[in-house]
Amino acid sequence: MSPPMISSPMLPDPIALAQALIRADSVTPAPAMVFTVLAAALEPLGFAIDRFVTGEAPDGPVENMLATRAGTGRHLAFAGHLDVVPPGEGWTGSPWSGEVRGDMLFGRGAVDMKGAIAAFVAAIARAPRTAPLSLTITGDEEGPAIFGTRALIDRMADRGLAPDYIIVGEPTSATRLGDTIKIGRRGSVNIWIDVPGRQGHVAYPHLADNPITRLIAALAEIEAIVLDTGNQWFQPSNIEVTDLTVGNPAHNVIPARAAARLSIRFNDEQRGEALVEYIAAIVARHAPAATVTASISGEAFLTEPGPLSTLMSDAIAAHTGMVPDLSTTGGTSDARFLSRLCPTIEFGLVNATMHQVDEAVAVADLESLTVIYADVIARVARL
Missing domain, CATH: 3.40.630.10 (Zn peptidases)
Structure with missing residues (x-):
């Protein structure tokens, strides 16, 4: 009652x-x-x-x-x-x-x-x-x-x-x-990846460094990650690419930079800081000069x-x-x-x-x- x-x-x-x-x-x-x-x-x-x-x-x-x-x-x-x-x-x-x-x-x-x-x-x-x-x-x-x-x-x-x-x-x-x-x-972290390259003419790729190629390779490895399979109270953690930016108006120019943003929603098997370090290590393998910044909204x-x-x-x-x-x-x-x-x-x-x-x-x-x-x-x- x-x-x-x-x-x-x-x-x-x-x-x-x-x-x-x-x-x-x-x-x-x-x-x-x-x-x-x-x-x-x-x-x-x-x-x-x-x-x-x-x-x-x-x-x-x-x-x-x-x-x-x-x-x-x-x-x-x-x-x-x-x-x-x-x-x-x-x-x-x-x-x-x-x-x-x-x-x-x-x-x-x-x-x-x-x-x-x-x-x-x-x-x-x-x-x-x-x-x-x-x-x-x-x-x-x-x-x-x-x-x-x-x-x-x-x-x-x-x-x-x-x-x-x-x-x-x-x-x-x-x-x-x-x-x-x-x-x-679930916790939430947003990660920004900025990959520098060297601008050049597409006919002379040996004189340039295409940042898109490096970024795509890093994102392909990131997309293949299985962080966990969930548990009694939480669904699996997931990583989503939420933005890709190059801003190249010319069709015959290798761009000077490429950037992406990730959003990760994660359960209590993960920690925000550890996820940022994990992503940064992957990016570093493919683009050593890249910068990775993050904002952890909450655990x-x-x-x-x-x-x-x-x-x-x-x-x-x-x-x-x-x-x-x-x-x-x-x-x-x-x-x-x-x-x-x-x-x-x-x-x-x-x-x-x-x-x-x-x-x-x-x-x-x-x-x-x-x-x-x-x-x-x-x-x-x-x-």
């Missing part, structure tokens, strides 16, 4: 709050207004609001919010982001309307992830006020993510805040609310099934009748940083329209997510 929820005519409405958040245009990096909307919803619930700005151009400044409420027992933290991707063209209405049409709420961020933030805030008011709670909300998850969640983690450390469990409100559900919980994510992480995933699964089952799948699929999220602190899982809305034109969430799903989150808060409070 699920725990009783506190009822009151003054409880925050997740639909109205989601609409207010959507109507605050917050393309990455999210401006201050959307944080003001959220702070106004949290303060009446007893939260102390810490808003701060970090970073400088080109990747900053970024506004973040750490909201905390004291209590006794296990500390549950909810993490999310108020920034959104640009809306693009072709919307039926305004991407910032927050309009309800039929049974759907439309707007950029409705699914990813202003809707989940609104549901969690509404859930707080419906759950027992006993355990300590915090919300770590960034304005830069969709962008470089340099001055966002990582800065929030530093802020928590400075204040001595150490959550026991973290829930990230990313849209994890595939086709029905509650069908999937993310207990991990793979896994929260082994345990108390947090169990109580979330039980809450979902209590209100939807479904037993969710435990998954590690999909792209990266800020859970890659937060998982260093404590057990971290992700659970949120159906992801079918995130980043799309006419992004929308079912009103019924927002209401159901609120109830599930409230149940989880109550279950953590009883641990």
Whole structure:
């Protein structure tokens, strides 16, 4: 039996709050207004609001919010982001309307992830006020993510805040609310390969050095790599060539350089730095003068099934009748940083329209997510 929820005519409405958040245009990096909307919803619930700005151009400044409420027992933290991707063209209405049409709420961020933030805030008011709670909300998850969640983690450390469990409100559900919980994510690394050559006439190849030939040889060896075959929780790691650049406008000239970009998504059998070294060694064999640079977006992480995933699964089952799948699929999220602190899982809305034109969430799903989150808060409070 699920725990009783506190009822009151003054409880925050997740639909109205989601609409207010959507109507605050917050393309990455999210401006201050959307944080003001959220702070106004949290303060009446007893939260102390810490808003701060970090970073400088080109990747900053970024506004973040750490909201905390004291209590006794296990500390549950909810993490999310108020920034959104640009809306693009072709919307039926305004991407910032927050309009309800039929049974759907439309707007950029409705699914990813202003809707989940609104549901969690509404859930707080419906759950027992006993355990300590915090919300770590960034304005830069969709962008470089340099001055966002990582800065929030530093802020928590400075204040001595150490959550026991973290829930990230990313849209994890595939086709029905509650069908999937993310207990991990693959890591991600992008690698740039730049091969210098010696420009020359194609009729005199002995007087030139074609960088394309060297690059193709390196890429052929890289493409043949099988990093692993996956494991119990992760699919196989994969390497993809995502760009090839020569920029040679002449048909009779051997170019002076050729470049490529790789993207590697890897499971917990690999490490980002080791993969970069592996690729660099291959490139060096074929093109000793080449340069290889890399950016590791995050390492793979896994929260082994345990108390947090169990109580979330039980809450979902209590209100939807479904037993969710435990998954590690999909792209990266800020859970890659937060998982260093404590057990971290992700659970949120159906992801079918995130980043799309006419992004929308079912009103019924927002209401159901609120109830599930409230149940989880109550279950953590009883641990």
